Every structure is written in structure tokens, then in C-alpha cells.
Amino acid sequence: MPLDLMLGxxxxxxxxxxxxxxxxxxxxxxxxxxxxxxxxxxxxxxxxALRQDAPQxxxxxxxxxxxxxxxxxxxxxxxxxxxx
Amino acid sequence: MSPVALALVGLGSALILLAAVGVLRxxxxxxxxxxxxxxxxxxxxxxxxxxxxxVGTPRGWTVLGLAVVLQLVTTPVAGHVLARxxxxxxxxxxxxxxxxxxRTFYRTHPRLRDEVRPPDHDPGPGADPTA
Numbered sequence: 001m002p003l004d005l006m007l008g009x010x011x012x013x014x015x016x017x018x019x020x021x022x023x024x025x026x027x028x029x030x031x032x033x034x035x036x037x038x039x040x041x042x043x044x045x046x047x048x049a050l051r052q053d054a055p056q057x058x059x060x061x062x063x064x065x066x067x068x069x070x071x072x073x074x075x076x077x078x079x080x081x082x083x084x
Numbered sequence: 085m086s087p088v089a090l091a092l093v094g095l096g097s098a099l100i101l102l103a104a105v106g107v108l109r110x111x112x113x114x115x116x117x118x119x120x121x122x123x124x125x126x127x128x129x130x131x132x133x134x135x136x137x138x139v140g141t142p143r144g145w146t147v148l149g150l151a152v153v154l155q156l157v158t159t160p161v162a163g164h165v166l167a168r169x170x171x172x173x174x175x176x177x178x179x180x181x182x183x184x185x186x187r188t189f190y191r192t193h194p195r196l197r198d199e200v201r202p203p204d205h206d207p208g209p210g211a212d213p214t215a
């Protein structure tokens with residue numbers, strides 16, 4: 001039961017971040033908010049692994065963590081218009 | 085669930101929720117990036133630690149421990165890189181911003197002066213907040 005409450009909190013975090021993704025105003029705002037939303041999803045996957053007693057979900061957590069970092073770096077290169 | 089795991093997981097989800105509230109309510113990109121990177125980095129690390137305590141198997145500890153370490157290393161880097169890109173793209177600063185040392189750097193840099201356009205808002209370099 002407490003797990004359901006925490007999943008609800010993470011869902012709320014996802015929803016709030018999505019409101020910021022929609023509002024913007026800059027691309028960087030959307031990227032940051034999308035990042036927070038991703039962390040909410042990763043946390044929810046970890047909690048679901050506990051709730052459903054399915055430890056294979058934990059691998060998803062590990063991969064998603066790395067993907068989130070790569071996405072942030074790629075987006076920042078796009079936003080900052082760096083010339084390399 | 086063990087009380088330790090419950091406390092860690094609860095703290096982690098609360099921090100992630102707080103980060104989302106900060107991202108929604110703070111006034112400009114840099115303050116939002118600040119809220120997002122610090123609170124989610126610690127929040128997710130604590131949450132995964134709580135899950136590892138509850139799962140308790142060696143495999144669970146390995147995978148989640150690795151995820152926690154990677155999380156603590158990569159989140160600050162990602163947050164910094166995004167905030168830097170936002171500044172360099174000229175995203176507007178909050179009107180209450182009181183000092184902006186980076187502005188002088190970009191304005192006087194021989195090469196970046198023409199490439200990077202700092203935000204329009206000019207609080208001056210290291211302006212005295214009490215003045």
C-alpha cells in the first residue's frame with residue numbers, strides 16, 4: 001500500500017514535468033523537464049519491480065539511467081549550437 | 085517492507101516530486117536546472133538504494149549499486165551541461181538575477197564574443213545585492 005502512494009507521487013512528478021514541457025518557453029526548459037519526467041519513470045520502474053516481485057525490471061533501471069545521461073548531453077549540444 | 089527500505093524509497097519519491105514542483109514553479113531556466121539536477125540526482129539514488137535494501141539479493145545489489153554510482157556521477161554533469169547550453173543560447177534570466185560574471189567572460193572572449201549570445205538581462209558583473 002505505501003508503494004502505491006509512492007507510485008502516485010512519481011506519477012504526479014511526471015505530470016508536473018509534462019506541464020513544464022508543454023509551457024516551455026525555451027527548448028532548454030523542455031529538455032530539463034523531460035529529464036525530470038524520465039527520472040520519475042525510472043523510479044516508477046524500480047518501484048514496480050518491488051511491487052510485482054520482478055527483479056528483471058532492475059536491468060531496465062540501469063539502462064535507462066545511462067540513456068537519460070546520453071539524451072541530456074546530446075540535447076545540450078543541440079541547444080548550445082557548439083561548433084565542433 | 086523493512087522500515088529502512090520504506091524510509092529510503094519514500095524519501096526518494098518525495099525528492100523527485102519536489103524536483104518536478106521546482107521545475108514547474110521556478111522563474112527561469114537556470115533556477116529550474118538547479119532544482120531538477122540536484123533533487124532528482126539525490127532522489128533517484130536514495131530510491132534505488134531503498135529498492136536494493138528490499139530486494140537484498142547479490143544481483144540486485146550489483147545492478148542497483150552500479151545504477152546509484154552512475155546516477156551520482158552523471159546527473160550533475162548532465163545538469164551542468166544543459167544549464168550551460170541554455171545560457172549560451174541566450175535564454176532569458178529571471179529579472180531578480182543580481183550578478184552574472186559569465187556575461188563579462190563571453191563579452192570579452194576573443195573567439196566566443198561573436199559566437200555566443202549571452203542573455204539580454206544585464207545585472208552587471210558581481211553586482212552588490214545590497215546596493
